[in-house]
Amino acid sequence: MAVKIEMPKLSLTMSEGTVLHWMKKVGDPVKKGDAIVEVSSDKEVCELDAPEDGVLLDVTAKEGESVACHTVLAYIGQPAETVQVKETSSEAANNGNHIEAARDSNPSSRTITSSPSEKVKISPVARKMATEAGLDIQSIVGTGPNGRISKEDIEKAIQEAGNREEKRETPVLESAIKEAVSVENSEKRPVIGMRKVIAKRMQESLQQSAQLTHHMKADITELLSLKKKTALLVEKQHNTKYTLTDFIARAVVLSLQEHKQMNSAFIEEEIHIYNHIHLGIAAEVENGLVVPVVSHADSKSLVELSQSIKELSQLAKTKQLKSNQMRGSTFTISNLGSYGIEYFTPILNTPETGILGVGAAQETPVFVGDQVQKRILLPLSLTFNHQVLDGAPAAQFLQTLKNYLEEPIHLYL
Structure with a gap:
């Protein structure tokens, strides 16, 4: 059978x-x-x-x-x-x-x-969409198996209906667009799979939250120096090497423990403040982006946090992440430093309240007292939901994070 x-x-x-x-x-x-x-x-x-x-x-x-x-x-x-x-x-x-x-x-x-x-073969999802959009399913040609009308057929019909309406209302705009864009020089690609999911989630994030971004620089000169001094000992005792992301993750965890409202979510007009920290680390994969989650990051030491991040990163690269390893994050880190990006505006991984964007560290001349010294500054971009907390508490969280990065001995404790 x-x-x-x-x-x-x-x-x-x-x-x-x-x-x-x-x-x-x-x-x-x-x-x-x-x-x-x-x-x-x-x-x-x-x-x-x-x-x-x-x-x-x-x-x-x-x-x-x-x-x-x-x-x-x-x-x-x-x-x-x-x-x-x-x-x-x-x-x-x-x-x-x-x-x-x-x-x-x-x-x-x-x-x-x-x-x-x-009379008409149509999936339940497509039928519901057609009813909500006021479409006549009798006039829609299905492209699914045996001529069945699929969700994509309805989306196409809705788009075509919108185009016709826009053409009636804004003929001048449409003419300008046609003049500006040459069809012969364009390539059309369908938005499907992971790209479609990401596009939908990003749009929903901006629609469902009031997002604001704070920027700040942290002096990580001492942190990198301490990292270098302890590298051999860490590798010998724990068979691993710390990365800058490991230290940032540890600093984020400690800062969230002091500013609990940042470790929260806005769900159905209620603020949910979490007792545990589940840290999402955005990772680039082929054709998209995934966010593996370090569960109970607040109970892990620096070395344990480092090991968890490396394990999840490897699973992401080999497409072996399980669905439960990408769920339940309470705060997210997105690091674009390897691309030379300084500051950027990360979009919230809703319903989370905050996401930290990390840029590329740069050597910069800085006055230390009356002397100019070469220091290494790390750009930080904190996007937060203004529905949950105001600018001052968010700034205080970012200041605490900066302090931990500039006093790295606390990250080892």
Whole structure:
């Protein structure tokens, strides 16, 4: 009997996923454990494996298509086996109607029968979107399996409707845009997978919070000197090497313990102040950005914090992070120093209250008393939610962080 491969629900907030790439095609033999398809959830990209040996009999979702969790993506069975699919929409179920489709391993021989009352094939998510947008689904051509209207079809219809409205209202603006942009010199790329998730989350972050950014420089000359002096001892005793990010993370944890309101979240008109610190460390991966989380960072020493950051970073680079390793952060650090960036405005990882942006350390002439000395200054950018706390408390947190970085002996304790 054929076995289903379904879109998994990898997090509590995930309602749908996107099919990114099929590693196998219909008719290909597969073995248990073989990667079949790459999908993206609301926070990560993962591969789905074959649950048993057999042949890939059928694929029901195209690359780039978004489908609801637990939707069947493919069937695996024995060669020449016929797949019986029974799918019931919520609307059809209320009327006792359903669609039955018979499929076999030869796509050209598929036959479909449906009840007369089932006029339009459309996913529940797409139907809801169409109703909210006031669209006539009878006039929309579905691009999903067997002509089914998908979420992407509705989004396209909404966009086209908006374009038509904008054309009627602002013909002069549209003309100016056409003159400014040459179609021949542009390349269009669909926003799918992780890029689509990131775009959505960033827009929601700015819409749902009042974000303000403070900037400050910390003198880390003594910190780097102490790091160099203790490098051999640390490597010998703990078989590791401290990075600047390790010290910054430790300083953030200590500062959050003193300024508890920064370690909070704004959720449904309430401020949730957390008792533990779960530190998110933004990491760049292919085609996007992920935020691994060091859980209970407040209970870890500097060396333990360093080891956790390195382990998570390696998992991120090899795409082995699990969904629970990217959930539950209470504060986030984003370091762009390796790119030569000084100051920038990080966007909150909502519903968190704060995120720290770290720039590139620079050698700078500084007056120390009456003398000019070469010092190393580190740019810091703190974005915070003004709905949770005001500018002065945020500035106090940043000042405390600066003090810890400039008096590094406290980071070792």
